[in-house]
Amino acid sequence: MERKFLVVDDSVTMRRIVVNTLKTIGYSEYVEAEDGKDAIDKLNTDMGINFVITDWNMPVMSGLELTKAIRSDDRTKGLPILMVTTRGIKEDIVQALQAKVSNYVVKPFTPQILKDKIDLILSN
C-alpha cells in the first residue's frame, strides 16, 4: 500500500526535517500542514493521506486537539498518528495515549527512531 504522510508542525525547520527523514527511509508521498486546523483541512481535501505525524505544541489547534478531532471523525478515526514532540514527561505521554495516538517520539529524534516507530505502527 502506498503511504501518504501528513506532516503537521508549526516549525518550517521541523517539517523539513521530518519530510527529509521520510524520504531517506523510502517514503516520498507527503503533505504538510502548519497547525491542527490546517491538518484537518488537508485531511478533508486529500483522501489519500493515510498516516499522520504531528507535533504537539502548535498555534490555532494543538497536536493533542488534532488527535482527538481525528479520532472522533468516522472517516479518519482509524488513521495511524505518530506524535513527535519536545514534551517528554510521563503526564504528557499518558495524556497523548489517552487521546489515542499510535505512538510517541520525543525530539530530537534520529532517522532510525522515526523509521522504527513508523514500522512498528504499520506492523500493528
Place this chain on the structure above:
Amino acid sequence: MSDSARNLNQIVKKLHEVDNVFKFGEKMIPVIEGFVSFISDFIPFVEQVSGSIQDTRSKIPEASSKLDKVTNATELAMTEVLDKIDEINEQLENINECMDNLVEKRESTAILLENLKEKIIGNVEANEILDSINKNIDFGLSLEMVKNKIREITASTDQITMSLQVQDITAQQLAAVNHLIISVQHKLGGLLNAVDSANFDGEDDLAMEKLPDVHFDANATYNPGENQQGEVDSIVSSEKASQEEIDKLFS
C-alpha cells in the same frame, strides 16, 4: 446617690475622656505632621517610579518583537542549511550512482579481458600487457574506500539534520521567554493603573498587547546524548499494557 448626681458624675467622666482625647490629639499632631510631610516627599518618588514602570513597559513590545525576529531569522538560516544538506545528499547519491556504473564497467571489462586471454595463449608479450591492464582496472579496494567515505558523509549530514532540531527547541524556549515578558508587561500595566491611572497619556497606552496563546513547551530541552526516547518507550509500553488490561476487563 440621686439620679442627677449620677448623671453629673457621668458627664464629668465623659469630659475627662474628651480631655484625654484632646491631650492624645496634641501628642499625635507632630506625628501626623511628620506623616503628611513624608507623604508629600513620597509623591514625587511614586511619580518617578510610575514613570520608570511606564518607560520599562513601553520597551517590552520592542523586546518581544526582537525575540520573534530572532526566531524567524534562525528558522530562515536553518532552512538554508537544510537546502545545502539536500544538495550534498543529492551529489552523494550521484557519486554513488557513478560508482555503481564504474563497478559494472569494470566487471564487464574483466570478462572481456578473460575472453581475450584465451585467444592469446602462448603470446608472452600480449599476456604481460593483459596482466598490466588487469592490475590497472583492479580498483575494487579504492571503490570500497570511496563508498565508505560517502556513507560517513551521509551519516554526518544525518547528524547535522538531527542537530538542527535544536532550532525548534530554542524557538519554544524563546516563545516561553516572550510569553513571560508580555506577562510582566501586563503586571506593570496593572501596577500603573493602581499607582496613578492619570499618568497614562491616552487610550493607546492602556491598550496592552494581548497575552499570546501558550503553544510552546516551556520545558523543552535539547539532550541528544540522553536516552530520552528509551524512557518514553518504556512509559508507552507500560501505559499501553495497562490500557489493554482495562480493555480486557470491559470486553
